[in-house]
Amino acid sequence: MSLKDLDPMEMLKDIETILAMRTVEGLWQHYVDRLAGLGFLHVAYHRLRILDVGGAPLADGHLFLSSYTPRLVQEILAQDGLSDLPMHRWICTHRGSESWDWMHSQRRAGRLSPAEERMLDLFARYGHVSGHAISLGDSVPQMRAGVTLSGAIGMRQDRLDALWRQHRALVMTLTGLVHLRLSVLPYAPPENALTLRQREVLEHIAIGRTTQEIAGLLDLTPATVEKHLRLARRALGARTTAQAVLLAASRRQILLDSGDGAAERGPSAPTQDEASALSVSVSGKVPDACLPTREL
Numbered sequence: 001m002s003l004k005d006l007d008p009m010e011m012l013k014d015i016e017t018i019l020a021m022r023t024v025e026g027l028w029q030h031y032v033d034r035l036a037g038l039g040f041l042h043v044a045y046h047r048l049r050i051l052d053v054g055g056a057p058l059a060d061g062h063l064f065l066s067s068y069t070p071r072l073v074q075e076i077l078a079q080d081g082l083s084d085l086p087m088h089r090w091i092c093t094h095r096g097s098e099s100w101d102w103m104h105s106q107r108r109a110g111r112l113s114p115a116e117e118r119m120l121d122l123f124a125r126y127g128h129v130s131g132h133a134i135s136l137g138d139s140v141p142q143m144r145a146g147v148t149l150s151g152a153i154g155m156r157q158d159r160l161d162a163l164w165r166q167h168r169a170l171v172m173t174l175t176g177l178v179h180l181r182l183s184v185l186p187y188a189p190p191e192n193a194l195t196l197r198q199r200e201v202l203e204h205i206a207i208g209r210t211t212q213e214i215a216g217l218l219d220l221t222p223a224t225v226e227k228h229l230r231l232a233r234r235a236l237g238a239r240t241t242a243q244a245v246l247l248a249a250s251r252r253q254i255l256l257d258s259g260d261g262a263a264e265r266g267p268s269a270p271t272q273d274e275a276s277a278l279s280v281s282v283s284g285k286v287p288d289a290c291l292p293t294r295e296l
Helices: 008-020 024-035 070-078 088-093 100-107 113-123 156-181 196-206 212-217 222-237 241-250 274-278
Strands: 042-055 056-066 096-099 132-137 141-149
Touching: 008 024, 008 156, 024 042, 024 156, 042 113, 042 156, 070 113, 088 132, 088 141, 096 100, 096 156, 100 113, 132 156, 141 156, 196 212, 196 222, 196 241, 212 222, 222 241
Parallel strands: none
Antiparallel strands: 042 056, 042 141, 096 132, 132 141
């Protein structure tokens, strides 16, 4: 199926639904349901936000959304395996889509790392022996993202390929739209969420106020302001207050404003129950394959 074969009214309905979504959770559920209806019962979205801090890339965490079984996801996280997921290296260095045949050919040629082989075997133990990958490249600035799709447990690659040929255009279009919408929706996993007071002090810092000025405005002591800044840096995984402002703004936990007051605050973070089943956010070194200097 090509783009010209898509039902324009169905596509318009999808676009309207995606644009109307105001939460990551609601958008993700719509995407998962649509793909399941096409035969792709398991899907994972992995996004890395990359910020430029003084000319050096800073990984502002991984966003990992998954409809795979929670037990599989827990094993992935326990092995720190997000950067070794099936097809992750292909996603970081290519554009478009590719079947898991690529990964299996790399294994036969001895080109998978031991960690990649462990992840491939882990998926196989859960019955996921075939799949397709979609690389979204840098279609959204400062982000690298991709999607992995699988069919029913135990489905062979040739059967999944037939599904892919039938629905490729629709899946690619939906995936691109969902990625664009996810890039602008506010989302902070609970371990990275700021308290109201932490957001306030960072917003005041962002518009150039000193600790003494903030203390006077908020009726706090300077030591208390410093405490909130320290806790905000810890929650965000930032080394400096300037870095904390950058990270909080990029995650839309604060809004930068040059006016007289602190910026209007965005929506609050999702609850623990909502977020834990959907995602993980881990700040740290950018995986080599996803460095922004590499040509995609």
